Amino acid sequence: SQQGEEDPQALSIQEGENATMNCSYKTSINNLQWYRQNSGRGLVHLILIRSNEREKHSGRLRVTLDTSKKSSSLLITASRAADTASYFCATDGGLTGGGNKLTFGTGTQLKVEL
Amino acid sequence: DAGVTQSPTHLIKTRGQQVTLRCSPKSGHDTVSWYQQALGQGPQFIFQYYEEEERQRGNFPDRFSGHQFPNYSSELNVNALLLGDSALYLCASSLVWRQDAGQYFGPGTRLTVT
Numbered sequence: 001s002q003q004g005e006e007d008p009q010a011l012s013i014q015e016g017e018n019a020t021m022n023c024s025y026k027t028s029i030n031n032l033q034w035y036r037q038n039s040g041r042g043l044v045h046l047i048l049i050r051s052n053e054r055e056k057h058s059g060r061l062r063v064t065l066d067t068s069k070k071s072s073s074l075l076i077t078a079s080r081a082a083d084t085a086s087y088f089c090a091t092d093g094g095l096t097g098g099g100n101k102l103t104f105g106t107g108t109q110l111k112v113e114l
Numbered sequence: 115d116a117g118v119t120q121s122p123t124h125l126i127k128t129r130g131q132q133v134t135l136r137c138s139p140k141s142g143h144d145t146v147s148w149y150q151q152a153l154g155q156g157p158q159f160i161f162q163y164y165e166e167e168e169r170q171r172g173n174f175p176d177r178f179s180g181h182q183f184p185n186y187s188s189e190l191n192v193n194a195l196l197l198g199d200s201a202l203y204l205c206a207s208s209l210v211w212r213q214d215a216g217q218y219f220g221p222g223t224r225l226t227v228t
Binding site for chain 1: 118147158162172202206214218221222
């Protein structure tokens with residue numbers, strides 16, 4: 001089952017604009033990660049934020065985490081056509097049961113138009 | 115430095131048949147996880163292998179089984195295929211002591227069951 005949902009399901013913006021995607025989850029987490037997927041291919045790890053962190057930056061990416069609301073957001077600044085992809089949040093509950101598993105959200109389809 | 119590789123890329127099988135998918139982890143990685151991604155959905159965790167043993171398992175029936183070899187490569191076996199098993203199967207690798215670094219995904223195997 002999915003951990004939670006992402007909002008919006010689809011987002012269309014112009015090149016140069018900022019894109020914001022939100023993710024909600026249900027259970028306690030060790031960390032939350034964001035991945036990008038192009039056209040049904042493999043996922044690319046973008047950024048990881050630990051449960052004791054509130055904000056993290058990487059290049060044009062900014063991630064926030066609010067564990068009290070069980071939510072996270074991903075901001076992509078100055079978007080480019082190459083950012084067109086599906087974006088997934090994934091939660092890692094930690095080493096429960098001796099392993100780490102990622103529980104993914106439903107994804108946001110981002111389209112950046114020229 | 116080779117990333118995660120998966121074979122085959124595409125596969126078409128008939129209901130009731132059995133299938134084996136293969137994965138080679140990123141060089142230096144020792145943990146392999148398998149995910150199933152149905153069309154339009156986020157990936158769902160099947161199981162994870164470390165030191166040739168299954169460390170954690172998702173909510174999948176026993177028809178799904180796996181194996182990890184001494185060189186850390188892995189296989190996913192699915193018996194008695196159902197139409198609902200049609201999906202993209204993703205393999206991801208990581209280091210057991212760097213679970214906070216995210217997982218590296220392969221390009222996936224697209225399985226179609228007719």
